[in-house]
Each structure stands twice: as C-alpha cells, then as structure tokens.
Amino acid sequence: MCSKIVGALLRFRIGGWEGSMVQTPIALIDCNNFYVSCERVFNPKLHGRPVVVLSNNDGCIIARSKEAKELGLKMGEPVFKRRDFLKEHRVEIWSSNYTLYGSMSQRVMQTIEPLVPTLEQYSIDEAFAWLPGFSPAELDALAVKIRAMVNRDTGIPVSVGLAWTKTLAKLANHRAKKDPRWKDLGVCNVTEFTRADLDALLAGVEVEDVWGIGRRRAEFLNHHDIFTAYDLANAPDRWILKNLTITGYRTALELRGQQCIPAELTPPAKKSIISSKAFGRPIETLEELSQAVATYVSRLAEKLRSQHSVASVLEVFIHTSHFAEGKDRYSNAITIKLPQPTAYTPELVAQAYKGLEKIYRPGYKYAKAGVMVMGLQSENARQLNLWGNGEGDPATLERNKKLMEVVDIINEQMGRGTIAIGTAGLKQEWGMRREKLSKRFTTRWDELLEVS
C-alpha cells in the first residue's frame, strides 16, 4: 500500500514517466586502455613505457597507454604522420591482435560474472552490472572487489562507475579514470550524490564526453552555448527533442537521473553482418578483387551460421582510397535480393561475384571491398522452395548445411582458413599488413611456448 503511494508520488515528481519505479543502481566496469593492457599481460617489459596498438593494416593508433597519452598521441591518429615522433620517444608499437583481445575479454567477463547478479556485456572491454538492492556501502565494496579480482585473475586493470542510470554510470566511470578525487581508487560512486553534488559533477564534464554525444553533436551544441553535461541536462526538453532527436532526449533524461536506457541482458540477434577490410596494398584486377570478396563472404557466412541465421539480401561494395581525388576516385555498391535465404558459402560467393562484376570498373586502384548481409532470419524459419527444385530442394539444403557444419568445425579446431573456398586465393598478397603482431598467447600453445 505504502509503496504504491510512494511509487505514484515518484512518478508524479518525474513528470509522468512510466519507467521502473524502484531504481536499480548500475555499475559500468571498463578495462583501462584495454588493448595495451592485453599486450602488457604477456609482455611485462611494456609496463611503464609508452605503448600504442594500431588498427588493421597498421594504419592508425587505436589504443594508447597512459604514457603514450601523456606524450600527446591522439586516438585515431595515422601512424605515418607520427613516425619520427614515435621513434624519437621510443614508443612501443603493436599491431592489433583481436584473437588475443577477444579471449582476454572473455576471461575478464567470466571473472566478473559470479560477483554480480546480472551482467550485460556492452563491448569488448566494458560491461554494465545491474545491482538491485545493494546499499551504497555494498556498492563501494563490490566495486573494489571486482577491480581486485579482475586484476588478480587476468592482469587487466579496470575502473568502475556507479550510478542510477547507464549514462551517469558511464560518466562516473570516466571520472574514475580522470578525476584526481577518484583516480587512485579507480571507483567513482555517485549513487549517494545530492542533486547539488551531481550538478557540480556534470558542470565539470565537457558535453562531448557524454555517452551518446559525438563530435558532430558536440560542435552543434557548443554553437548553441551548451558546453558541459550540466548545460545539456538543463536545456529545454522541446529544444533537445527537436535538435538531437529522441536519442539525445534520452541522454538528457538519463543525465537528470531518469533511467530510460534499459538493460539488454540477452543480446538481440544481429540484423546485419558486415565483413570488409582495407587491402594491404591497392588492387586493380577483378581477379584479386574476387579473391578478397570470396574471403570476406566466407567469414561473413561463418558468422551467419554461428548465429543460426540465413540472409535474404546481400550487398557488395568496393571503393578506391578516401584520399583519392577526381578521376582516381570511384566507389560503388550493389544490393542483391537472394533467390532464397541462405547461409551456404558457395551460393553467397556466387551471388557476390555476379554483383562484383557489375560494379567493377578497370583502371582504378581499389583500397577496400566489403560484403554485407541483411534481412536475416532464423535458419529454422526459412521458407523452403515449395517446388523442391534447385537450391530450395530440402534434400540439397540439408546436405549443404551438413557440409558447412563440417567446414566450420574443422576451421574452428584447426584455425581459420584451414578449409577455404578455392577462389579465395592461396597467397592473398593483398592481405592485411600486420608487422608488429604479438603472439596468440591465449589460443595457441605453440606460440605461448615460443616466447617462454
């Protein structure tokens, strides 16, 4: 009875919003400089030194150690522009090793999972934990414990932000990393903050550091005299809705303490899958482009099958470098409606080739190609071709499916690409440049033993 009244009052107070009445504290646990930290676990010499990890093809800087940040190296900076600088400051440079990071990520999540009631993995290096019924003191103790356990069991340092909404938990986490008040502890808990405390905190955070506000929006907001998280939280609702759409409005509400970005405990099935990559060197021939496309389609089809989906639409795209100009520049894409939904690699490759032939133009230096599937549906729900001919014939479908299962198992156990479609090319001279790749310590015994 009493809680009903309180609930009604609460709802009234926050303007008719119909969310969960009893708010749940949320922790955001975020690995510090994740890729760099992973490299450090297996290479202790990297501790205390400036370290960067590069994107595919060793193109840009995508992760930096604290020391590298202090040198002024920026996220996304092209390496070739800073070659001399990197050398001069003896910065350790590593190619990205996603196999390693993926398995380290799993270890981190597995360490946190038993410590919290529900965990929502949000990205390779972050997770939200939903902590109903935890008192503020319990929250602090839990955060400290998570940090200690993850560090002990995986060697990865993490920071924890605690708050009543996801957006505020992200913000608290950001403070836990940067603000001298919480930096040493690595935990920032704002669940007990008064409105005034929170306002003061928000006023110290630039609006582009708010989750959901990117560079473009930040520029726009600055233009309208909104510089901090506090300014955004206090902008008029209608103005926000009109200029930042519903997503920006949700962000503002969350900054005010209203939970409106829900938990996503079971990740929804993907609606599209992309496989695309820039080449290690420019490609001009249709033959090599075809190899690349076959390779990407194979990876994509693998992902498709691993989530037990079939695709009904396939898109192929190719383009020259973004930095090519005038007549050297070309990009094109084609969308193909598949005769029937499928996850069968040879069929997808055949369709992709047809598309590629239509958009390919000789005489260009292609820098990148990609394939994408959409219109995904569950493999069980797929509509069979009632006439029982061609690809839709149930017996053929079943045989193809079995074949793919075998291929997937072999590739999983023996390493990716053990069995590949013949046209993917054996040498793949256009493949990725990864000159400074660390070993696959967590997934290959042979490579771990090599260094020890």
Next chain:
DNA sequence: TCTGGGGTCCTAGGACCC
C-alpha cells in the same frame, strides 16, 4: 608509400496510393 572494422538507430524525402 602509409588514414580500422563492425554495428545500431533515427530522420528526411521520394514513391506510391486513395
């Protein structure tokens, strides 16, 4: 010489229909 890859959501605007 060299500038990542893989996703989602939202909106505006065109096509089409009555």
Next chain:
DNA sequence: TCTGGGGTCCTAGGACCC
C-alpha cells in the same frame, strides 16, 4: 493556368557507439 492532403513504405545518409 491551375496541381490536395494524408497515409505508408522504403532507402539513403547521417549520427552515434566501441
């Protein structure tokens, strides 16, 4: 010369995230 209003569906493109 004149050329509605409102609905739906689809797509392209922009913005965001990591």
